Amino acid sequence: MTINTQVRGGLLREQMSCFRKMEKVIVAMQDPDMGIKMRNQRLLITVIPHAMTGVDVITWLTQKYRIGEEEALHLGGMLVRYGYIYPLKEPRCLVLQPDDSFSVFFYSSFHFPSSAIFLAKKNIRKQGELMEHEKERYSLLHKRINHTWDFVVMQAREQLRTSKQRRKADRIVLECQEQAYWLINRPPPGVQSVLDMGLERPSNQNLRVPLVSHFFFLPSCNLFVKYCEQYQDHDPIMLGCLPSNPWISDDSAYWTINTEIVLVPTRLRVERWSFSFMELLSDPMGRKEFMTYLEKEFSAENLYFWQACEEIRHGESSKIPQKVEDVYKNFLAPGASRWVNIDSKTMDKTLEGIKRPHRFVLDDAQMHIYFLMKKDSYPRFLKSDLYKNMLSRAMVPQESKKSVFPFMRRQRHSSPSPAQVVAHGTEEDERTGGVGQAGTNSTTGARV
Amino acid sequence: MSQDPLEGCRISAGKKSAVSLGKALHPPNLLVVVEGTCGACVAASPVSAPEGSCSYNVAHHHLCVCVRVCMAWQGLQKGETLASLKQESENLRRKLEEERGKLTDVELHQVAEKVETVAALSIKTRRVLKGHGNKVLSMDWCKDKRRLVSSSQDGKVIVWDAFTLNKEHGITLPCTWVMACAYAPSGCAVACGGLDNKCSVVPLSLDRNENVTAKKKSVAMHTNYVSGCSFTNSDMQLLTSSGDGTCALWDVESGQLLQSFHGHTADVLSLDLAPSETGNTFVSGGCDMKANVWDMRSGQNIQSFDNHQSDINCVKYYPSGDAFASASDDATCRFYDLRADREVAVYQKDSIIFGASSVDFSLSGRLLFAGYNDYTINVWDVLKGTRVSVLFGHENRVSRVRVSPDGTALCSASWDNTLRVSRT
Numbered sequence: 061m062t063i064n065t066q067v068r069g070g071l072l073r074e075q076m077s078c079f080r081k082m083e084k085v086i087v088a089m090q091d092p093d094m095g096i097k098m099r100n101q102r103l104l105i106t107v108i109p110h111a112m113t114g115v116d117v118i119t120w121l122t123q124k125y126r127i128g129e130e131e132a133l134h135l136g137g138m139l140v141r142y143g144y145i146y147p148l149k150e151p152r153c154l155v156l157q158p159d160d161s162f163s164v165f166f167y168s169s170f171h172f173p174s175s176a177i178f179l180a181k182k183n184i185r186k187q188g189e190l191m192e193h194e195k196e197r198y199s200l201l202h203k204r205i206n207h208t209w210d211f212v213v214m215q216a217r218e219q220l221r222t223s224k225q226r227r228k229a230d231r232i233v234l235e236c237q238e239q240a241y242w243l244i245n246r247p248p249p250g251v252q253s254v255l256d257m258g259l260e261r262p263s264n265q266n267l268r269v270p271l272v273s274h275f276f277f278l279p280s281c282n283l284f285v286k287y288c289e290q291y292q293d294h295d296p297i298m299l300g301c302l303p304s305n306p307w308i309s310d311d312s313a314y315w316t317i318n319t320e321i322v323l324v325p326t327r328l329r330v331e332r333w334s335f336s337f338m339e340l341l342s343d344p345m346g347r348k349e350f351m352t353y354l355e356k357e358f359s360a361e362n363l364y365f366w367q368a369c370e371e372i373r374h375g376e377s378s379k380i381p382q383k384v385e386d387v388y389k390n391f392l393a394p395g396a397s398r399w400v401n402i403d404s405k406t407m408d409k410t411l412e413g414i415k416r417p418h419r420f421v422l423d424d425a426q427m428h429i430y431f432l433m434k435k436d437s438y439p440r441f442l443k444s445d446l447y448k449n450m451l452s453r454a455m456v457p458q459e460s461k462k463s464v465f466p467f468m469r470r471q472r473h474s475s476p477s478p479a480q481v482v483a484h485g486t487e488e489d490e491r492t493g494g495v496g497q498a499g500t501n502s503t504t505g506a507r508v
Numbered sequence: 509m510s511q512d513p514l515e516g517c518r519i520s521a522g523k524k525s526a527v528s529l530g531k532a533l534h535p536p537n538l539l540v541v542v543e544g545t546c547g548a549c550v551a552a553s554p555v556s557a558p559e560g561s562c563s564y565n566v567a568h569h570h571l572c573v574c575v576r577v578c579m580a581w582q583g584l585q586k587g588e589t590l591a592s593l594k595q596e597s598e599n600l601r602r603k604l605e606e607e608r609g610k611l612t613d614v615e616l617h618q619v620a621e622k623v624e625t626v627a628a629l630s631i632k633t634r635r636v637l638k639g640h641g642n643k644v645l646s647m648d649w650c651k652d653k654r655r656l657v658s659s660s661q662d663g664k665v666i667v668w669d670a671f672t673l674n675k676e677h678g679i680t681l682p683c684t685w686v687m688a689c690a691y692a693p694s695g696c697a698v699a700c701g702g703l704d705n706k707c708s709v710v711p712l713s714l715d716r717n718e719n720v721t722a723k724k725k726s727v728a729m730h731t732n733y734v735s736g737c738s739f740t741n742s743d744m745q746l747l748t749s750s751g752d753g754t755c756a757l758w759d760v761e762s763g764q765l766l767q768s769f770h771g772h773t774a775d776v777l778s779l780d781l782a783p784s785e786t787g788n789t790f791v792s793g794g795c796d797m798k799a800n801v802w803d804m805r806s807g808q809n810i811q812s813f814d815n816h817q818s819d820i821n822c823v824k825y826y827p828s829g830d831a832f833a834s835a836s837d838d839a840t841c842r843f844y845d846l847r848a849d850r851e852v853a854v855y856q857k858d859s860i861i862f863g864a865s866s867v868d869f870s871l872s873g874r875l876l877f878a879g880y881n882d883y884t885i886n887v888w889d890v891l892k893g894t895r896v897s898v899l900f901g902h903e904n905r906v907s908r909v910r911v912s913p914d915g916t917a918l919c920s921a922s923w924d925n926t927l928r929v930s931r932t
Binding site for chain 2: 077078081082085121124125127128130131134135138252256259261281282283284285287288289290291292294295296297298300301305306307308312314315318336337338370373374375376377378419420423430472473474475477478479
C-alpha cells in the first residue's frame with residue numbers, strides 16, 4: 061500500500077524509510093485483531109462502511125505506542141498530512157480532528173495519473189466551483205497540453221460516468237481520496253509541501269576500507285554518571301539557577317553576577333574550579349586567582365608559558381615566527397627571565413623544532429608544563445588558604461522575590477554587543493549610533 | 509613467519525603496570541603508538557617505539573589504556589609480502605578483540621540504574637524570533653549567552669540579541685541555502701556558508717551605516733556545498749565540513765588551507781570540536797552513515813563509528829569530551845563512549861518515525877535535546893536512555909537545536925521560518 065509520490069530527482073533515502081515506517085503503522089491499524097475497530101460512519105445521508113473517527117485513531121495510537129494524547133494527535137496528524145489516512149467530511153483540510161464526527165479512511169493503492177483529469181472532472185461536476193489556485197492550474201494545463209485537451213476531457217467524462225455506477229459511499233470515498241492525493245502532490249500556494257525534503261544528497265556508497273584500530277578500556281560508563289552528578293547543581297535547565305533564570309524572569313541579574321571579572325564570584329562558580337584543572341583555567345577569574353597563587357609559590361612562569369603557547373596555537377599564522385621567537389627568549393633560552401623547567405629530552409626536541417617554527421612546535425613542551433601544573437600546583441591550590449578564603453567569601457545569590465505585580469513584564473535591558481566592547485578600546489569616543497534602539501544601558505549590580 | 513605480534517603481551521589493571529611487547533614485534537613494520545587519554549596520565553603524547561626496542565612503561569590511572577596499532581610501511585623485508593603483513597594485522601586484530609571480549613562490555617543504562625530519575629520537565633517557549641523570510645537552517649549562540657546568529661534558505665544571516673528580540677545585524681549572501689553559521693569566540697565576527705561552496709567570515713561592525721555584508725571575507729573553498737562550520741578556540745581558525753566529503757581547517761587571516769580531512773565516502777553533514785584540555789580533535793558525521801573522530805594536527809582519522817542505518821545529520825560532544833552523540837535520518841540518536849570506542853546507548857521510540865536532524869546536551873550532560881523532522885523536539889535522559897519530555901510548537905521541521913553557553917535556555921531553529929528560545 062504505497063502512495064505513488066512524485067519526487068524531484070530520484071528517491072531520497074530518508075523519505076523511503078519514513079514512508080516504510082508510516083506504512084507499518086497503517087498496516088498495524090488495519091490489523092483485524094489489534095487494529096482499529098472500523099464501523100459505519102454517517103456522512104450526511106450516506107453511510108460509509110469501514111471508516112473510523114479521529115478519536116479512534118488517537119486512542120489507538122495512545123495505547124499502542126504508550127504515548128500521551130498530545131503526541132498521539134501529532135503523530136496522527138502526520139499520517140493525515142502525508143495522506144495515509146484522509147478525512148471524508150472536509151477533504152480539503154488535511155488536519156486530524158480529535159472528535160467523534162470526524163471520519164477518516166485509509167488510502168488504498170488507487171493510481172491517480174493525472175491532475176489534469178482530476179481538475180477537468182471537478183470542473184464538469186461542479187461548474188465554477190474550482191478554487192482560485194485550481195482555476196489557475198486548470199488554465200495553465202489547458203495551455204500546456206492543448207493538443208491533447210480533448211482527450212483529457214474525454215477521459216474525465218468517462219471516469220465520471222463509471223463512477224456514477226458505483227455505490228455512493230464508494231464514490232465519496234474515492235473523491236475524497238483523490239482530493240487528498242492532489243492536495244499533497246500539488247499543494248496550493250502558501251501551503252508548505254510535506255514532500256519538500258530539502259537539498260538532495262547523492263548516495264555515494266563506496267566500499268569502506270576497514271581501519272586497523274582498536275582501543276582497550278575498562279568500563280568508563282561510570283565516568284558519565286559521575287560527571288552528570290557533579291554538574292547537576294550547575295545545570296540551569298534541570299535545576300534552575302539563582303537569582304533567577306533570565307529567560308523566565310526577564311531579569312539579567314544572573315548574567316551580571318557571573319560576568320568575566322566580578323568583585324565577588326558566586327559560590328557555584330568557585331566550586332566549579334575544583335571539578336577539573338580545565339574548569340579553573342577556562343574561567344578568567346579562576347585563572348587569575350591561580351596565577352596569584354603561583355606567584356606566591358614562585359612558579360608563575362609555568363602559567364605564563366602555557367598562555368603564550370596557547371596564543372601561538374590559536375593565533376594568526378603570520379605572527380607565529382615572531383611569537384615563537386619571543387617564547388624562546390622569555391622561557392626557554394638559558395638564563396631566560398622566566399625559565400621553565402622541562403625535562404631535557406623535551407627541551408632538546410623543542411629547541412630543535414624552533415629552528416623551523418610552526419603552529420605546533422611547542423606542543424610537547426606545553427603539554428609537559430600543563431600536566432606539571434595539573435599534577436602538582438593545582439591540587440595544592442585547592443587545599444590552599446587562598447582558595448578556601450575565596451570559597452567562604454563567595455556569595456550565594458538570593459532567589460529573586462516575585463514582584464508585587466506578577467503580570468507586569470520587566471523591561472529587558474540590552475547589553476553592549478561584544479563587538480562594540482572591543483572597538484570601544486580602539487575607537488575612543490567615536491561611537492556612531494550604538495547598537496539597537498534600546499540603547500546601551502546595562503544593569504549595574506544585581507537587581508533583585 | 510606470521511608470529512603473533514602480541515605474544516608475551518600483558519595488559520593488566522592497576523596503578524602502575526607495564527605493557528611489554530614481546531620480541532615478536534617487527535620494528536620496521538609495526539609502529540605501536542601508546543597514548544594515555546585519561547586525564548591523569550602523565551605521558552599524554554604519543555610515545556613511539558624507537559627502532560629495535562620493544563618495551564614500554566605506561567603508568568595509567570583510572571584504568572584506561574589506549575593501544576593503537578598502525579601499520580607503517582617502510583618497505584617490505586625480505587621474505588615478507590603484502591599478504592603476510594596483512595595476515596599479521598589480522599592476527600593482531602583478533603588478539604585485541606579477544607582481550608577486549610574478556611573485559612565486560614556494559615551498556616550505559618545498566619550502569620545508570622541506581623541514578624535518580626530526572627523529574628518531569630515542563631519546557632516552555634519564551635521567545636519566538638521572527639524575521640527570516642524562509643526556512644531557518646542553522647543557528648549558533650554567542651559566548652555572551654544571549655546573542656545568536658541564524659542563517660536561512662533565502663541567503664540571509666541575522667544576528668539577534670535573543671533576550672530583547674533586537675535584530676542587530678543583517679547579512680545578505682549571494683547564494684541560497686546558507687546551511688552553516690557560527691559565532692566567533694570573541695563575539696566580533698560570524699562565519700557563514702552554504703551552496704556557494706564557500707565559508708565566509710563577516711566582522712560585525714558597530715557602525716549602523718556601514719554595510720556589514722561588504723566586509724565579508726571568503727575563507728574556505730570547497731568543491732561542493734558547505735554543511736557546517738565552527739571556529740576553533742580563537743577567531744583565527746575555522747573548521748568546515750562539506751558536501752564534497754571532506755572537512756578542512758583554514759587560517760582566517762590568509763584563507764590558507766591548514767589541514768584537510770579525508771575519509772568520509774559521502775557528504776559530510778556536521779562537525780563538532782572536542783572540549784578536551786588538549787583540544788586537538790573533532791568529530792564529523794555524514795551521509796555515509798559514519799561518525800569519524802579526527803586529529804586536527806595530523807589530519808588522521810583516529811576513530812570511526814558506523815552504527816547508524818541512515819545519514820548522520822548532526823554530531824555533538826558530551827561536555828566532558830569523553831563521548832559524543834549523533835542524530836540520524838534513521839529516527840534514532842546514539843551515544844558513543846570514546847574511550848570504550850563503541851556505542852553505549854541508543855535513543856529511540858516506536859512512535860518516533862521521522863529522522864532526527866540535530867542534537868545538543870544540557871550543561872551537565874544529563875539531558876539530550878534532539879530536533880526531528882516531524883516538527884518536535886524530544887528530550888532524552890542520557891544516562892537512562894528514556895525520553896523525559898516532548899516539545900511541540902514548531903510548524904515545520906526542526907533544523908537545529910542548541911543549548912545556550914551557560915545552559916539557561918534552548919534555542920531551536922525551524923523550517924517554519926522562526927527560532928524559538930525555550931526553558932524549563
